[in-house]
Amino acid sequence: MRHMCRHLGYLGPPEPVDALVTRGPHALYVQSWAPRDMRRGGRINADGFGVAWWPAPGTVTRYRNAAPIWTDPAVTEVLGQIASGAVVAAVRSATVGMPVERAACAPFTSDGWAFSLNGKVPGWREVIPDLASGPLWDLECATDSAALWMVLRRGLAAAPPAEALANLVAAVLRRAPDSRLNLLLGDGETLWATTVTHSLSALVDDDCAVLSSEPYDDDPRWRPIPDHSLVTARPGHLSITPLE
Numbered sequence: 001m002r003h004m005c006r007h008l009g010y011l012g013p014p015e016p017v018d019a020l021v022t023r024g025p026h027a028l029y030v031q032s033w034a035p036r037d038m039r040r041g042g043r044i045n046a047d048g049f050g051v052a053w054w055p056a057p058g059t060v061t062r063y064r065n066a067a068p069i070w071t072d073p074a075v076t077e078v079l080g081q082i083a084s085g086a087v088v089a090a091v092r093s094a095t096v097g098m099p100v101e102r103a104a105c106a107p108f109t110s111d112g113w114a115f116s117l118n119g120k121v122p123g124w125r126e127v128i129p130d131l132a133s134g135p136l137w138d139l140e141c142a143t144d145s146a147a148l149w150m151v152l153r154r155g156l157a158a159a160p161p162a163e164a165l166a167n168l169v170a171a172v173l174r175r176a177p178d179s180r181l182n183l184l185l186g187d188g189e190t191l192w193a194t195t196v197t198h199s200l201s202a203l204v205d206d207d208c209a210v211l212s213s214e215p216y217d218d219d220p221r222w223r224p225i226p227d228h229s230l231v232t233a234r235p236g237h238l239s240i241t242p243l244e
Contacts, residue, residue: 007090179196
């Protein structure tokens with residue numbers, strides 16, 4: 001089975017974190033068991049979930065659980081008591097052979113960033129160490145998503161976020177052209193994303209910006225993102241450019 005997840009990024013007026021995960025008839029919560037557009041990437045996202053939010057600029061906090069999102073009462077009982085104007089969330093479908101554990105669940109966070117992968121890097125144990133120019137000693141867990149995050153963190157130290165994401169996608173595809181690389185990155189003020197194979201939609205107006213693997217409702221303002229695109233979004237701004 002191919003690795004497949006669903007993720008969502010939100011920027012806008014502060015709202016209860018649980019509402020951003022459960023909002024709409026096709027919320028991320030519902031997508032965990034009833035996704036509409038898996039593109040041969042599996043059928044269900046029951047191998048954990050995570051939510052990251054920014055309580056203050058530059059400070060990111062997260063909650064993760066290796067259990068299916070629908071089994072965790074903390075989604076409403078705890079996250080419902082937290083309000084934030086910036087959230088990145090994900091539900092996970094693990095590739096066969098990869099661990100099902102809390103540390104494997106996105107979002108991955110560090111230094112005010114939050115990151116999620118919807119996709120897979122075939123042969124990642126050989127591909128990604130090559131990108132990192134050395135062994136992956138400090139991985140949070142033994143997964144392609146954690147390894148990509150380690151390499152991306154180094155890229156963010158040397159280039160702006162959009163450039164770092166584009167560079168990472170290009171480097172991975174050169175070595176593993178069958179990779180599926182829908183990446184999502186946030187810093188609490190802007191969202192960046194890529195589309196390589198899997199679906200992504202955007203809803204952006206003057207007040208909020210949402211990037212989601214699938215629209216969570218029937219709002220006609222949802223805009224599907226073309227394959228092989230690089231996206232930058234914040235309230236009042238949506239940029240979509242082709243990936244090289």
